[in-house]
Amino acid sequence: xxxxxxxxVAAIREGVAGGExxxxxxxxxxxxxxxxxxxxxxxxxxxxxxxxxxxDAVDADRAAGKPLGKMAGVPIGMKDLFATHGVQTTAAxxxxxxxxxxxxxxxxxxxxxxxxxxxxxxxxxQFAMGSSNETSYFGNVVSPWRRNDGGNAALAPGxxxxxxxxxxxARLAPAATGTDTGGSIRQPAAFTGITGIKPTYGRCSRWGVxxxxxSLDQAxxxxxxxxxxxxxxxxxxxxxxxxxxSLDMPVPEWEAGLNADMNxxxxxxxxxxxxxxxxxxxxxxxxxxIAWMKDAGAEIVEISLPHTKYALPAYYIIAPAExxxxxxxxxxxxxxxxxxxxxxxxxxxxxxTRAEGFGDEVKRRILIGTYVLSAGFYDAYYTQAQKxxxxxxxxxxxxxxxxxxxxxxxxxxxxxxxxDKVDDPLAMYLNDVFSVPASxxxxxxxxxxxxxxxxxxxxxxxxxxxAFDEQGVLNAGLALEQxxxxxxxxxxxx
Ligand code: GLN
Numbered sequence: 001x002x003x004x005x006x007x008x009v010a011a012i013r014e015g016v017a018g019g020e021x022x023x024x025x026x027x028x029x030x031x032x033x034x035x036x037x038x039x040x041x042x043x044x045x046x047x048x049x050x051x052x053x054x055x056d057a058v059d060a061d062r063a064a065g066k067p068l069g070k071m072a073g074v075p076i077g078m079k080d081l082f083a084t085h086g087v088q089t090t091a092a093x094x095x096x097x098x099x100x101x102x103x104x105x106x107x108x109x110x111x112x113x114x115x116x117x118x119x120x121x122x123x124x125x126q127f128a129m130g131s132s133n134e135t136s137y138f139g140n141v142v143s144p145w146r147r148n149d150g151g152n153a154a155l156a157p158g159x160x161x162x163x164x165x166x167x168x169x170a171r172l173a174p175a176a177t178g179t180d181t182g183g184s185i186r187q188p189a190a191f192t193g194i195t196g197i198k199p200t201y202g203r204c205s206r207w208g209v210x211x212x213x214x215s216l217d218q219a220x221x222x223x224x225x226x227x228x229x230x231x232x233x234x235x236x237x238x239x240x241x242x243x244x245x246s247l248d249m250p251v252p253e254w255e256a257g258l259n260a261d262m263n264x265x266x267x268x269x270x271x272x273x274x275x276x277x278x279x280x281x282x283x284x285x286x287x288x289x290i291a292w293m294k295d296a297g298a299e300i301v302e303i304s305l306p307h308t309k310y311a312l313p314a315y316y317i318i319a320p321a322e323x324x325x326x327x328x329x330x331x332x333x334x335x336x337x338x339x340x341x342x343x344x345x346x347x348x349x350x351x352x353t354r355a356e357g358f359g360d361e362v363k364r365r366i367l368i369g370t371y372v373l374s375a376g377f378y379d380a381y382y383t384q385a386q387k388x389x390x391x392x393x394x395x396x397x398x399x400x401x402x403x404x405x406x407x408x409x410x411x412x413x414x415x416x417x418x419x420d421k422v423d424d425p426l427a428m429y430l431n432d433v434f435s436v437p438a439s440x441x442x443x444x445x446x447x448x449x450x451x452x453x454x455x456x457x458x459x460x461x462x463x464x465x466x467a468f469d470e471q472g473v474l475n476a477g478l479a480l481e482q483x484x485x486x487x488x489x490x491x492x493x494x
Pocket of ligand 1: 185
């Protein structure tokens, strides 16, 4: 029998359906890898019994000749931003420690309905704010990758979906959920040599996903390859009347529609993404990507996204503004932590709970968000940032009259050592420079592994598509994947 933990979503589903192995055997194999990988700190809570329970249900359905779902027999990791009924859900924050939701998020419910099982709740940056997974109250995740210099420097798995990226790269799960507000699926995928797609805003319901910045937050899959992402996204997506911004559109059959032939397609290369002093390995990988797209039959066109340089500052106003409002609900009354000093009144309890419960990065965002929304500064910052957001959307709209899909690096560099940027928020925020524009415009965007840099670390290439055109993104991603031939994986040291 194949080494089950080397398999991805499609291979597991097919093996289970064909009776090559049972879903229980798959769940047991991944549960064992999870249990042996404590050093990576990828999970906040493990739920081996849930994985087994779902597997047994799939095996029973198969034995009874019942039809199997799209994710039948596939155990997955669930980012701890998705509310899971009866299972602690923390957003990696002390303020939610001990919170066991009475409800299930729509996305996770959709996955369970499709036959997936839960291996556990994955670590992340606190409230999904961060790019290195170092803001988690439950400690940082360590990337399974190491540089090829013989040193043992612990590297960042990316963030905020750092538990998801580390778990998939280290074969603790064949796939995991992620969420992406400004890059949190794509950047960690790029850092760990895996594939992740953020769909068009509204494709996946936000109901039951702990809110960070509601106009940007989107869920998506993180897995080994494009096909696995297509399968899992189909299972996750769909209209949900419980989310007012949910797209009321049928979910396309992305897996069946996969086609790597790029003949007749125009791939746009945005001039403004070529930045001064760019990492030479990243530049080289972008050039490789362009050559692969040509080889797949695409026509390469240079495009302009003139407002790109304003995207990052606009994001770091809009996202904190929305966060400051969303996080107002954590007051010590309704969820998780309560800090009630002796003789304290209600206001003191709110203040004490929030002071104790939120981490430094979360507090920084709440302060920035409150400031930019305050009466005297609203127009100067928030209104201005919203105008920039509109201009960025127009840039993309214009670009998509000249091309079908956009190719760019996912991140300006490969992974960096833990601790390197944690005291320098601006350096940390710069990680998001290539991922934030598509988020502001609500567009589908994916990261595909493109190769290793000089240090032996993965780099990702990003594909950005027009609204609702996940298929175009997945297809271009498949063409890249087939030519990149990325098979590298981290040597096991944990
Ligand atoms: N790194 C970005 C931030 O810190 C994006 C996070 C995300 O997409 N959730 O805001």
